[in-house]
Amino acid sequence: MKTPRPPARLILSTPEHLIAFGFGAGLAPAAPGTAGTLVGLPLFALLALLPLQAFATTVAVLFLFGCWVCGRSAKLLGVHDYGGIVFDEIVGYLVAASPLLLFDVQGMAVWAGGMAAAFLLFRLFDILKPWPIAVLDRQVGGGFGIMLDDLLAGVLAALPVWAGLRVLAVW
Numbered sequence: 001m002k003t004p005r006p007p008a009r010l011i012l013s014t015p016e017h018l019i020a021f022g023f024g025a026g027l028a029p030a031a032p033g034t035a036g037t038l039v040g041l042p043l044f045a046l047l048a049l050l051p052l053q054a055f056a057t058t059v060a061v062l063f064l065f066g067c068w069v070c071g072r073s074a075k076l077l078g079v080h081d082y083g084g085i086v087f088d089e090i091v092g093y094l095v096a097a098s099p100l101l102l103f104d105v106q107g108m109a110v111w112a113g114g115m116a117a118a119f120l121l122f123r124l125f126d127i128l129k130p131w132p133i134a135v136l137d138r139q140v141g142g143g144f145g146i147m148l149d150d151l152l153a154g155v156l157a158a159l160p161v162w163a164g165l166r167v168l169a170v171w
Contacts, residue, residue, distance in 0.1 A: 071143020
């Protein structure tokens with residue numbers, strides 16, 4: 001049985017839901033996870049202006065905050081990891097795109113290509129949930145469980161992004 005959609009009015013009027021639903025992106029009628037991940041693109045571009053250590057600290061803080069806000073939203077809805085909760089996708093994308101900060105990326109085309117590759121790979125790993133993501137997704141509950149599978153999908157996506165940038169750096 002499919003869980004009914006919560007009313008948009010509820011999501012947009014409750015701070016926990018508003019943030020967990022990616023400021024409304026999670027209300028997309030189709031592919032809310034993809035819509036939520038799209039929110040991560042401009043956020044990454046903004047956070048990329050920070051020094052690397054400040055970026056990493058910010059992502060860690062967002063992860064910890066996400067454990068609370070996603071867990072709280074899920075509890076208020078009475079549904080663990082409701083599809084519209086997309087704050088986890090936003091943070092997962094930040095992790096997936098982070099290798100761009102490790103290289104002296106020259107040119108907008110390489111930067112945009114890296115962001116697009118991170119986006120596509122993150123969505124692929126988030127949807128397919130290869131081992132160990134699927135196991136952890138089933139076994140770890142609460143806000144930590146909601147955030148953990150997307151963190152791991154971000155790490156798995158970051159590896160080929162890093163490898164591709166490494167190859168480009170050698171050329």
